[in-house]
Amino acid sequence: MDAAEFRKRGKEMVDYIADYLEKIDKRQVFPDVEPGYLRPLIPDCAPQDPESFEDVFKDIEKIIMPGVTHWHSPYFFAYFPAASSFPALLADMLCGGIGCVGFSWAASPACTELETVMLDWLGKMINLPEEFLAGKHSQGGGVIQGSASEATLISLLAARTKTIRRVQSEKPELTEADIMGRLVAYASDQAHSSVERAALIGGVKIKNVCSDDTFSVCGSALQKVLDEDKASGLIPFFFCATLGTTPCCSFDKLLELGPICNKENIWMHIDAAYAGSAFICPEFRHLLNGVEFADSFNFNPHKWLLVNFDCSAMWVKKRSDLTGAFKLEPLYLQHHHQESGLVTDYRHWQIPLGRRFRSLKLWFVLRMYGVTGLQEHIRKHVRLSHQFEHLVLQDERFETCAEVVLGLVCFRLKGSNELNKALLKSITEAKKIHLVPCHLREKFVLRFAICSRTVESTHIKFAWQHISQLATDLLKTWEQKHHQQ
Amino acid sequence: MDAAEFRKRGKEMVDYIADYLEKIDKRQVFPDVEPGYLRPLIPDCAPQDPESFEDVFKDIEKIIMPGVTHWHSPYFFAYFPAASSFPALLADMLCGGIGCVGFSWAASPACTELETVMLDWLGKMINLPEEFLAGKHSQGGGVIQGSASEATLISLLAARTKTIRRVQSEKPELTEADIMGRLVAYASDQAHSSVERAALIGGVKIKNVCSDDTFSVCGSALQKVLDEDKASGLIPFFFCATLGTTPCCSFDKLLELGPICNKENIWMHIDAAYAGSAFICPEFRHLLNGVEFADSFNFNPHKWLLVNFDCSAMWVKKRSDLTGAFKLEPLYLQHHHQESGLVTDYRHWQIPLGRRFRSLKLWFVLRMYGVTGLQEHIRKHVRLSHQFEHLVLQDERFETCAEVVLGLVCFRLKGSNELNKALLKSITEAKKIHLVPCHLREKFVLRFAICSRTVESTHIKFAWQHISQLATDLLKTWEQKHHQQ
Numbered sequence: 017m018d019a020a021e022f023r024k025r026g027k028e029m030v031d032y033i034a035d036y037l038e039k040i041d042k043r044q045v046f047p048d049v050e051p052g053y054l055r056p057l058i059p060d061c062a063p064q065d066p067e068s069f070e071d072v073f074k075d076i077e078k079i080i081m082p083g084v085t086h087w088h089s090p091y092f093f094a095y096f097p098a099a100s101s102f103p104a105l106l107a108d109m110l111c112g113g114i115g116c117v118g119f120s121w122a123a124s125p126a127c128t129e130l131e132t133v134m135l136d137w138l139g140k141m142i143n144l145p146e147e148f149l150a151g152k153h154s155q156g157g158g159v160i161q162g163s164a165s166e167a168t169l170i171s172l173l174a175a176r177t178k179t180i181r182r183v184q185s186e187k188p189e190l191t192e193a194d195i196m197g198r199l200v201a202y203a204s205d206q207a208h209s210s211v212e213r214a215a216l217i218g219g220v221k222i223k224n225v226c227s228d229d230t231f232s233v234c235g236s237a238l239q240k241v242l243d244e245d246k247a248s249g250l251i252p253f254f255f256c257a258t259l260g261t262t263p264c265c266s267f268d269k270l271l272e273l274g275p276i277c278n279k280e281n282i283w284m285h286i287d288a289a290y291a292g293s294a295f296i297c298p299e300f301r302h303l304l305n306g307v308e309f310a311d312s313f314n315f316n317p318h319k320w321l322l323v324n325f326d327c328s329a330m331w332v333k334k335r336s337d338l339t340g341a342f343k344l345e346p347l348y349l350q351h352h353h354q355e356s357g358l359v360t361d362y363r364h365w366q367i368p369l370g371r372r373f374r375s376l377k378l379w380f381v382l383r384m385y386g387v388t389g390l391q392e393h394i395r396k397h398v399r400l401s402h403q404f405e406h407l408v409l410q411d412e413r414f415e416t417c418a419e420v421v422l423g424l425v426c427f428r429l430k431g432s433n434e435l436n437k438a439l440l441k442s443i444t445e446a447k448k449i450h451l452v453p454c455h456l457r458e459k460f461v462l463r464f465a466i467c468s469r470t471v472e473s474t475h476i477k478f479a480w481q482h483i484s485q486l487a488t489d490l491l492k493t494w495e496q497k498h499h500q501q
Numbered sequence: 502m503d504a505a506e507f508r509k510r511g512k513e514m515v516d517y518i519a520d521y522l523e524k525i526d527k528r529q530v531f532p533d534v535e536p537g538y539l540r541p542l543i544p545d546c547a548p549q550d551p552e553s554f555e556d557v558f559k560d561i562e563k564i565i566m567p568g569v570t571h572w573h574s575p576y577f578f579a580y581f582p583a584a585s586s587f588p589a590l591l592a593d594m595l596c597g598g599i600g601c602v603g604f605s606w607a608a609s610p611a612c613t614e615l616e617t618v619m620l621d622w623l624g625k626m627i628n629l630p631e632e633f634l635a636g637k638h639s640q641g642g643g644v645i646q647g648s649a650s651e652a653t654l655i656s657l658l659a660a661r662t663k664t665i666r667r668v669q670s671e672k673p674e675l676t677e678a679d680i681m682g683r684l685v686a687y688a689s690d691q692a693h694s695s696v697e698r699a700a701l702i703g704g705v706k707i708k709n710v711c712s713d714d715t716f717s718v719c720g721s722a723l724q725k726v727l728d729e730d731k732a733s734g735l736i737p738f739f740f741c742a743t744l745g746t747t748p749c750c751s752f753d754k755l756l757e758l759g760p761i762c763n764k765e766n767i768w769m770h771i772d773a774a775y776a777g778s779a780f781i782c783p784e785f786r787h788l789l790n791g792v793e794f795a796d797s798f799n800f801n802p803h804k805w806l807l808v809n810f811d812c813s814a815m816w817v818k819k820r821s822d823l824t825g826a827f828k829l830e831p832l833y834l835q836h837h838h839q840e841s842g843l844v845t846d847y848r849h850w851q852i853p854l855g856r857r858f859r860s861l862k863l864w865f866v867l868r869m870y871g872v873t874g875l876q877e878h879i880r881k882h883v884r885l886s887h888q889f890e891h892l893v894l895q896d897e898r899f900e901t902c903a904e905v906v907l908g909l910v911c912f913r914l915k916g917s918n919e920l921n922k923a924l925l926k927s928i929t930e931a932k933k934i935h936l937v938p939c940h941l942r943e944k945f946v947l948r949f950a951i952c953s954r955t956v957e958s959t960h961i962k963f964a965w966q967h968i969s970q971l972a973t974d975l976l977k978t979w980e981q982k983h984h985q986q
Contacts, residue, residue: 102503126534
């Protein structure tokens with residue numbers, strides 16, 4: 017395919033994408049296929065000779081679409097949102113066209129410099145303390161990671177290196193292996209599984225800190241476990257606070273936890289993967305109070321800020337903590353400017369070496385929506401979640417299970433976990449809407465997350481009527497079964 | 502921006518990208534900007550109100566392009582190639598449009614299943630042993646990682662877990678920390694810095710194995726260091742072999758190394774990030790002989806197989822080795838089908854949780870080029886590197902520094918490292934072509950990598966005439982300086 021054909025086919029693809037997104041509500045949100053559906057539909061091996069674009073293109077509807085879960089359908093209420101917007105799609109096209117790999121400043125200066133400035137823009141939008149911004153003479157700054165998992169891992173590894181060095185300077189008799197064996201990381205019992213995974217990767221222990229009855233970690237719970245662990249010879253070194261937990265969007269109490277971490281020489285990382293986008297609205301910014309105590313902070317514009325995956329924004333107060341943990345400089349990656357202290361080589365800030373020009377997506381979205389446009393998007397989602405909450409609370413068969421702060425409603429039928437599993441099963445099988453469950457303590461709970469950019473009040477009403485009807489049908493047969501038993 | 506405007510702007514962007522790539526040879530390959538150039542060109546913070554697409558669009562040429570290193574220019578000979586092709590760009594547009602996040606089978610079945618089958622296609626193209634393919638009843642299979650660094654890290658971590666479990670079952674008196682403290686990984690002294698980094702992340706020791714005078718690791722070199730380390734109580738657990746090293750594209754001797762690793766219970770990972778694409782040509786497949794001894798194998802279609810970044814293909818013989826190392830199953834990520842054993846949840850195979858629909862790029866590229874089209878691409882690059890080698894060897898002022906096997910030529914002026922640094926400096930400052938250096942033992946060497954999809958014989962001739970002229974100019978002043986001293 018040459019440039020001339022790309023002009024033609026690219027325009028056809030633009031129309032296909034526009035059609036797909038305009039009419040996505042007409043597609044069944046969750047696919048009908050069974051595991052293994054795809055393999056029999058395509059050849060066993062790659063073709064020897066080129067096929068035409070037409071041949072490939074017609075297979076999109078025939079082979080791919082029947083197996084797609086439509087994350088941008090207004091009937092998709094599962095997980096958390098995956099952001100998508102037209103400005104971000106345009107920027108990603110440009111990113112692909114330029115096709116540079118920005119592992120160092122010299123590998124493409126624009127790629128590095130736009131990222132630094134965009135992270136400053138974004139940091140200012142959520143009123144992040146100035147220490148986290150790159151500015152002109154700061155020790156801090158931001159970087160785009162691929163996912164919150166990587167941000168958590170990178171901060172845990174930086175904390176590990178920093179702590180090992182500190183302990184070794186205090187107690188030179190200890191080997192690195194001795195110290196590693198005593199290090200402990202902490203996170204809420206509500207924290208995302210990626211925190212436990214980061215500790216597994218880093219080869220250190222991790223312990224859950226009990227959350228309170230609002231599913232938040234408070235200072236006394238952390239202090240208690242720290243005191244116990246220190247008394248038994250362990251070395252606490254890392255705490256991952258969560259703002260907006262995945263099960264129910266609860267918030268750890270930063271203002272209590274931060275001072276403890278600072279006093280105890282513990283790196284505090286804040287994972288606000290989903291909730292962070294909301295902090296661009298002044299009325300939600302208070303949820304971030306206490307960030308001034310943190311060493312690193314992360315949220316995902318690719319979740320709720322209309323920037324397509326992947327774009328996970330991470331800031332640190334001292335960038336030398338990250339680069340100090342991993343800096344390796346083979347000659348083919350060195351360049352003339354790097355000694356100047358003015359340049360950033362982002363490969364020292366992340367796990368992979370290569371990186372796409374992802375800041376273009378932020379630049380396009382922030383400019384073409386403006387802060388007010390993005391605030392409207394957040395506020396619409398929060399309004400819709402309260403609408404759904406209100407509908408749940410009006411029906412006395414149901415209960416909500418956690419405070420609705422942002423765009424997530426946790427709810428269930430009053431009754432057994434089995435009953436609620438049966439309700440979820442009937443929702444999943446009907447495939448009119450899509451949602452996923454969670455556990456809150458011993459309770460099996462349904463999560464209703466406002467996801468799509470184009471979801472409106474009518475979709476919420478439809479979803480509720482549908483759930484309510486399925487509940488009615490279920491309760492009828494459930495009671496019959498119960499009577500028979 | 503609504504769908505109607507996206508149709509218009511998307512088409513403009515398609516034309517912009519086509520224009521950019523068609524006329525990229527007219528742009529200076531390496532930018533003129535100094536560190537910090539971008540910040541003064543744009544506002545201090547994001548706009549409150551939306552800006553128009555036109556405003557953003559005109560800033561691409563004004564602000565971004567002056568700072569771009571043009572990786573797809575036919576005058577770009579630095580690092581290794583970054584793949585780019587029109588079919589891959591089209592597929593990436595579709596990937597963005599669908600915008601699903603495929604961390605589990607249920608999160609988008611097509612995303613997972615196409616990936617599994619595409620990795621089978623690709624594995625068959627390089628004649629990978631059947632154990633590495635997913636097929637229907639195999640224990641192995643492939644996955645798309647973001648980068649070779651992640652593939653190396655993931656395999657090192659899987660090996661770490663496997664070894665810790667084995668040693669603990671043999672010697673229950675050892676703690677995990679004891680074992681961790683004794684584990685040693687190995688790689689060639691020519692291996693990529695990401696291998697050392699993987700060991701740093703995993704918290705284990707790593708040692709260089711000396712390469713021979715062809716910059717390859719042979720069996721005896723590995724056996725020697727293993728014997729020494731075992732004698733001193735260490736536990737060798739991981740060897741990363743490299744096919745196509747970054748400095749000079751040398752090849753470790755798999756047929757000698759593999760049996761040693763198998764005998765010693767050492768996980769052998771093969772990093773063929775750049776060279777792997779060449780194995781689709783029968784005449785280069787012999788370089789992969791010995792892969793049958795490996796536990797995991799990786800190469801980057803995003804380097805040399807016309808699939809835009811990121812697409813790093815990794816295969817393992819036993820997928821349970823990967824998933825066994827990290828499997829964590831919170832309820833919101835569980836789904837009905839996962840107990841069936843038929844489905845793959847790729848989040849257990851990688852560091853991040855989220856993932857894009859990257860297999861679309863492979864599908865489009867493999868079908869629209871066909872195996873023969875891709876073979877032609879590889880063969881053209883190899884032909885051009887031999888053309889350059891020939892030009893170097895005809896000029897007796899120059900020498901080549903390693904065998905030219907694929908698309909990389911390592912060369913230098915006969916003479917001091919200072920002389921060659923001066924030559925590189927004059928090349929870099931002239932900005933007619935772009936290349937980067939490396940060290941081979943004590944020698945400072947220039948790397949000439951065939952990179953662009955559109956590079957032709959004329960560009961090679963131009964590059965050589967340019968280098969040759971700069972060398973002539975340099976040698977004149979160099980000798981004068983030498984005389985004066």
